[in-house]
Amino acid sequence: MLVDAFIPCFIDQFYPETAENFIQVLKKAGCDVNYNPEQTCCGQPAYNSGYWKEAKTIATKFLNDFAQAGIVVAPSASCTGFIRNYYHKLFEEEAELLERTHTIRKRVFEFSDFLVNHLKTTDLGAEFNHKVTFHDSCAGLREYGIKEEPRKLLKAVKGLELIEMEKLETCCGFGGTFAAKFHHISTAMTEQKVEHALKTGAEYIVSTEASCLMNMEAYIKKQKLPIKTIHLVDILA
Incomplete structure (x- = not known):
């Protein structure tokens, strides 16, 4: 195709x-x-x-x-x-x-x-020996309408353990210019989201949205927290 x-x-x-x-x-x-x-x-x-x-x-x-x-x-x-x-x-x-x-x-x-x-494909032969938790972006969940699709792909990855976080449908605080215009509110939302991810014991936060990941990554690095971010594509590759 x-x-x-x-x-x-x-x-x-x-x-x-x-x-x-x-x-x-x-x-x-x-x-x-x-x-x-x-x-x-x-x-x-x-x-x-x-x-x-x-x-x-x-x-x-x-x-x-x-x-x-x-x-x-x-x-x-x-x-x-x-x-x-x-x-x-x-x-x-x-x-x-x-x-x-x-x-x-x-x-x-x-x-x-x-x-x-559409391709009816979930197993791409990927291997990722880590515990991960998944972040549903607001756009992916509410505007495009994906939820199970990325999880099906992750569950087919050899060595990967997916652990769901609490309140997994809440925003990470990015929201495009929202993060700049309402910095303090955005940071509080990001803090809450990352705390939920840390509670799972996961090593990585995975998402389909690079902008969300960059937002959380900035907070994680500033606070020197023991978790990383990664795009779903990078795991599958």
Whole structure:
């Protein structure tokens, strides 16, 4: 199966190794992968900050960058959820772009959903001899709608022990610009989330969302806590 890889700007800029591992995971799953180097952002940061005009410009570029793509897969439920659920609001007064939006939203997938529900693949031959706990991102859980998919992938990893934390559906405190605009509230939420993870005895916090992981990682490093963060893609690779 030929798929186009969409690498979110956040991963491209801060976690390029995760992007490379994402490509390798897709190949391990039997996909032929195309990567368009002209791609940039989906427009979500601008949209969430109220800059709809700028978001529309970026979203139009996304539609153009992936105009010839068939299936588009990304290692982020936040970006794919935004494309699926909000692009039509940007283009509701432009018939041609709105039609393209309706078309692409049917073929944009978050990678754990794509692997489990479309390729029917859970075991990629990965090995990770550590105890982990999983963080459900707000976007993944509530906007895209994944929960069991990443857990099925983790449970198929040799040597990995998955331990669920308390209040696993609560936010980590990132929320994009929320972490900057409401720093003290965000930090309190992050502290609570990391404490729940520590109580499990896990060595790693795993998520499908790099932004959440960076937020928790910053807190963990500042407090010198005995736990690490890792993207699901990096385990599967």
